[in-house]
Amino acid sequence: MSNNRVSRRQFLNYTLTGVGGFMAAGMLMPMVRFAIDPALQTKAEGQFIQTSQKIDEITDVPVKVDFTFEQVDAWYKSDVTEAAWVYRDGDTVIALSPVCKHLGCTVNWEGDSAHPNQFFCACHAGRYEKSGKNVAGTPPLGPLDEYEVSEKDGFLMLGKKIPNTLV
Amino acid sequence: MLNKIYDWVDERLDITPIWRDIADHEVPEHVNPAHHFSAFVYCFGGLTFFITVIQILSGMFLTMYYVPDVVNAWKSVYYLQNEVAFGEIVRGMHHWGASLVIVMMFLHTLRVFFTGSYKKPRELNWIVGVGIFCVMLGLGFTGYLLPWDMKAVFATKVGIQIAASVPFIGELIKILLAGDATILGAQTLTRFFAIHVFFLPAVLFALLAAHFIMIRRQGISGPL
Amino acid sequence: MHRGKGMKFVGDSRVKLNDRMPNIPKDYSEYPGKTEAFWPDFLLKEWMVGAVFLIGYLLLTVAHPSPLEGPADPTNASYIPLPDWYFLFMYQLLKYTYASGPYNVIGAIIIPGLAVGALALMPFLDKGPERRPSKRPLPTAFMLLAVASMVYLTWESVAHHDWEATKAQGVITDKDLGLLPDVEVDETSPGYEIYQSQASCIGCHGGDLAGGTGAPMLLGNELTAEEVAEVVKNGRGAMPAGAFDGTDEELQILAEFIAGLKEKE
Numbered sequence: 001m002s003n004n005r006v007s008r009r010q011f012l013n014y015t016l017t018g019v020g021g022f023m024a025a026g027m028l029m030p031m032v033r034f035a036i037d038p039a040l041q042t043k044a045e046g047q048f049i050q051t052s053q054k055i056d057e058i059t060d061v062p063v064k065v066d067f068t069f070e071q072v073d074a075w076y077k078s079d080v081t082e083a084a085w086v087y088r089d090g091d092t093v094i095a096l097s098p099v100c101k102h103l104g105c106t107v108n109w110e111g112d113s114a115h116p117n118q119f120f121c122a123c124h125a126g127r128y129e130k131s132g133k134n135v136a137g138t139p140p141l142g143p144l145d146e147y148e149v150s151e152k153d154g155f156l157m158l159g160k161k162i163p164n165t166l167v
Numbered sequence: 168m169l170n171k172i173y174d175w176v177d178e179r180l181d182i183t184p185i186w187r188d189i190a191d192h193e194v195p196e197h198v199n200p201a202h203h204f205s206a207f208v209y210c211f212g213g214l215t216f217f218i219t220v221i222q223i224l225s226g227m228f229l230t231m232y233y234v235p236d237v238v239n240a241w242k243s244v245y246y247l248q249n250e251v252a253f254g255e256i257v258r259g260m261h262h263w264g265a266s267l268v269i270v271m272m273f274l275h276t277l278r279v280f281f282t283g284s285y286k287k288p289r290e291l292n293w294i295v296g297v298g299i300f301c302v303m304l305g306l307g308f309t310g311y312l313l314p315w316d317m318k319a320v321f322a323t324k325v326g327i328q329i330a331a332s333v334p335f336i337g338e339l340i341k342i343l344l345a346g347d348a349t350i351l352g353a354q355t356l357t358r359f360f361a362i363h364v365f366f367l368p369a370v371l372f373a374l375l376a377a378h379f380i381m382i383r384r385q386g387i388s389g390p391l
Numbered sequence: 392m393h394r395g396k397g398m399k400f401v402g403d404s405r406v407k408l409n410d411r412m413p414n415i416p417k418d419y420s421e422y423p424g425k426t427e428a429f430w431p432d433f434l435l436k437e438w439m440v441g442a443v444f445l446i447g448y449l450l451l452t453v454a455h456p457s458p459l460e461g462p463a464d465p466t467n468a469s470y471i472p473l474p475d476w477y478f479l480f481m482y483q484l485l486k487y488t489y490a491s492g493p494y495n496v497i498g499a500i501i502i503p504g505l506a507v508g509a510l511a512l513m514p515f516l517d518k519g520p521e522r523r524p525s526k527r528p529l530p531t532a533f534m535l536l537a538v539a540s541m542v543y544l545t546w547e548s549v550a551h552h553d554w555e556a557t558k559a560q561g562v563i564t565d566k567d568l569g570l571l572p573d574v575e576v577d578e579t580s581p582g583y584e585i586y587q588s589q590a591s592c593i594g595c596h597g598g599d600l601a602g603g604t605g606a607p608m609l610l611g612n613e614l615t616a617e618e619v620a621e622v623v624k625n626g627r628g629a630m631p632a633g634a635f636d637g638t639d640e641e642l643q644i645l646a647e648f649i650a651g652l653k654e655k656e
Contacts, residue, residue, distance in 0.1 A: 012431040019438045026445045027221055030256040031228040037252045074232070074250070075242035190430035199427065201436055210440050217441050221448075241462035245563075248459060259452030267448065269477045280513070280534055283522030290514035297511040304477075311475055317561055320463035321472030329485075329499045351465060391523050 048150050048157040053086060055093065055151050062087040062109040062119075062130070064098070067158055084147050084158055085109055085119065087130070094131075094166065095147040095158055102126045102139040119144065131166040143167040188383065197390035209387075211275035218268040219375070225261040226364070233313070235360035237353045240315035265307055272303055284388040292381040299374045302367055309363035315356060323359075324351055460561030470560055473552065480544035506537065565608070566601040572611030572654040576600065582648020585641050591634040600652065606630070611654040620646035 006014075051067040062085040071080040084095040085107075098106045100121040107128060111120030118135065119128040127135040132144035146166070148159030177183055196202045198209040232247035232254075234240055247254040276296065279285055285293035312323045331341035338348075346354025427433055464470075474482050481503065484490050490498025509516065517530045524531040565571065577583060586592050586600070595606035602608035606629070614622070620642055626632035635642055 009431065012435055016431045016435045016438065019435065019442050023438060023442050023445055026442075026449060027224060030253040030260070030449075031224060034247075034251055034253040034257045035228055035231055037254075040252070075239060075246040190428070192429050193426035194429050194433040196425035199433060199436070200440070202425070207440075210437070213437055214441065214444055217444070218448075237463075241459075241567075244459060245568075248457070255456045256449070256452050259455070259457045260448070262457030263448065263451050263455070266476065276510075277534070277538070281524045281531070283517075283524070283527070285514045286517070286520070286522060287514070293514050294511055297507070300510075301507065307475060307477065314459055315463045316460035317463055317467070317470055318460050318473060320465055321470050322474045324465075325472050325474065325482075326478075329481075332495050332499045334496060334500070388522075 048148070048152075048159045050152060051156045051158060053156040055154055055156055058086055058088045058093055058156070060088050062096070064109075065095070065156065065158075085144075086156065093149050093151075093156065095149050095156075096132045096164075097145040097147060097161055099145065100126050100140060101134065101142045101144065107144065132164045133167040192383075195387065195390070198387055208274075208278045211271050211278055215268060215271040215275050216375075218264050218271060219371075221260055222264045222268060223368070225257050225264065228257055229261055230364065235313065235357050237315060237356055240313065240356060244314045244316075261310075265310060268303060269307060272300060276300065282388065282391060286388075289381070289385055289388065292378060292385065295374050295377050295381065299371065299378060302371045302374060306363060306367050306371070309359045309367065312356065312359045313363060320351065323355070327351065327355075458561075459563070461563045461567045471553075471556065473557060476545070479548045480541045483544040483548035486548075509533075564602065571601060572608075574610040574652050574654055576610075576652065580648055582644045582651075585637065585645045586648065589634075589636060589645075591636070595630070609649055610652050612649065612652060614650055616643075616646045616650040619649045 049067050049069045051065050053063075053065045064083050065086045066081055066083050068079050068081045071078055083098050083106075085098055086093065086095045088094070096119075098108075098119075100107050100123065102121065102124055105121050105123035105126075107119040107121045107126070109119055110116055111122060112118075112125070112127075115127055117130060119130075119132070121127070121140070124139045126140040127138045128140065128144050129135060132146065134140040134143055143164035143166075145161045146164050147161060150157040150159060198206050200206045200210065229247070232243055232251060234243045244258070248258050249255075279293065279296070308323075308326055312319045327341055327345055330344055331337040333340055342348050344355070344358065345351050346358045473479075484502065485495070485498045487498065488494070490502065513530070517527060519527060521527050587598065596602055596609050597606075600609040612619075622630065623635045623642060623646065624632065626634070635645075637645075
């Protein structure tokens with residue numbers, strides 16, 4: 001027992017560490033929570049955005065559909081235009097994100113004449129099949145993202161991005 | 168394990184005397200509030216430094232959201248105060264700390280004055296202290312403008328006008344502070360931001376280092 | 392001096408006591424048994440003071456959110472500026488006759504410059520060996536006088552300031568937040584032209600009808616045309632009576648225009 005006695009100096013050191021830790025925590029806790037806030041903020045569910053594309057005019061050939069929405073970036077609000085590759089597959093309408101899964105460049109339908117019926121990314125020659133499935137042996141490691149699709153008054157509506165469900 | 172790392176470094180750099188000098192120096196009775204309660208007046212310097220540390224930390228964190236730009240400055244402050252978790256607390260710490268640091272520094276100055284601690288051989292440390300006082304007032308003045316709200320702009324207008332009344336070089340000081348001969352706007356804000364966040368803190372660190380080194384070399388003045 | 396862990400410190404002051412410095416204060420290593428080590432004994436006491444201080448400080452930030460006024464509008468002519476509280480004594484000083492106008496340089500530069508200069512040069516102005524305030528009456532008296540005048544000037548400025556107005560002029564309005572009511576303003580209507588031609592109207596309620604310092608926003612008001620005409624003629628609250636400059640017909644058109652600025656359902 002006597003070997004484990006806490007000396008006065010040790011006791012003071014422990015207390016000092018405790019008080020110091022309390023002060024550091026009191027100071028830093030609000031600041032750290034403040035700094036990591038973007039990681040903890042829950043974004044509102046993405047709403048469907050109307051496009052100018054008529055549902056009836058969608059064929060089985062992918063077309064690029066631009067759509068604009070108001071993006072709220074903290075204190076900065078701006079209109080952002082994004083695009084989707086839209087085509088018809090039987091009864092369903094498919095909308096694929098044009099953002100390459102390799103490094104985020106933009107892919108184009110039949111962008112390379114050597115590879116018809118494929119999406120092509122000009123940055124690093126990444127290729128995707130029509131379903132968005134990445135062609136093995138090219139840089140991308142996953143299929144293109146998909147947009148949720150809906151219809152209103154005959155026009156195409158696009159919702160939030162989801163992982164590809166076709167592959 | 169930690170001891171071995173320490174010994175390894177110490178063997179090469181002989182770091183022990185550096186912290187031993189700080190850790191082991193004896194603190195005399197007359198500044199210790201545990202012996203004489205009236206010695207609490209000797210705490211003001213330490214508390215000033217404590218708030219200064221809080222100011223530096225909270226300021227660093229505030230710049231994660233703040234933009235020094237006439238269009239967005241106010242919006243970003245409004246956003247970080249109302250939308251970001253604990254934004255009100257962090258900005259509050261910086262805002263109230265700015266006032267408290269002035270109060271504490273003023274009390275510290277009065278303590279040093281009335282105990283005659285500025286006398287030989289501590290004259291230089293007193294002068295450095297007055298320098299720190301001026302830098303702190305400068306930080307308060309430049310920081311007041313940054314939220315770019317109504318009181319900020321109008322108080323700064325007055326402040327710059329006062330600077331302009333310096334004989335001969337007043338107009339030059341005014342242009343250099345405001346960034347423009349007539350407009351108080353975009354360039355003023357970026358200048359004040361740079362002064363508040365980079366220039367004055369750099370001067371402050373240098374002066375604080377000199378202040379503390381001198382205290383360690385000369386010790387606290389003896390009892391009255 | 393030993394190097395390494397074996398080093399020992401005795402006392403504190405490193406300034407050598409010699410005959411060249413006769414007025415150096417007594418080294419407190421001459422008071423044996425009453426000193427204590429900085430780490431951990433004294434630092435613990437300091438940090439306990441610091442922890443109590445920090446709690447009070449955090450409570451202050453929670454209880455009083457830091458103020459933020461509306462975004463800067465340098466064209467606003469009616470705003471009464473006020474510096475931060477620790478510059479209030481300067482602000483008050485500059486109101487006095489011999490510190491303003493042609494004497495501005497006295498109040499703005501000479502008095503503060505002398506004060507700071509004297510403060511910085513204190514060790515050379517007060518060179519005697521005495522440290523007790525009572526044994527050096529002049530420096531003590533000057534410092535007390537300076538502190539007293541700063542307190543007095545700050546007090547004067549606080550007592551004579553219209554805090555209500557300060558509060559009102561800094562309020563963040565819906566307009567500042569970009570939350571204007573959804574009202575369509577017909578800028579070709581005769582009522583709009585009359586409104587824009589009246590300096591007394593746009594001076595307070597703004598050219599964009601969104602109100603201003605102390606004047607309410609006209610967009611989305613809830614008055615009828617008769618009530619508007621009544622208010623324009625007789626005034627209401629801070630609005631003076633008879634500010635309108637024009638014929639009764641024009642007043643009628645204006646009243647109908649303003650009453651028409653209703654928010655869309």
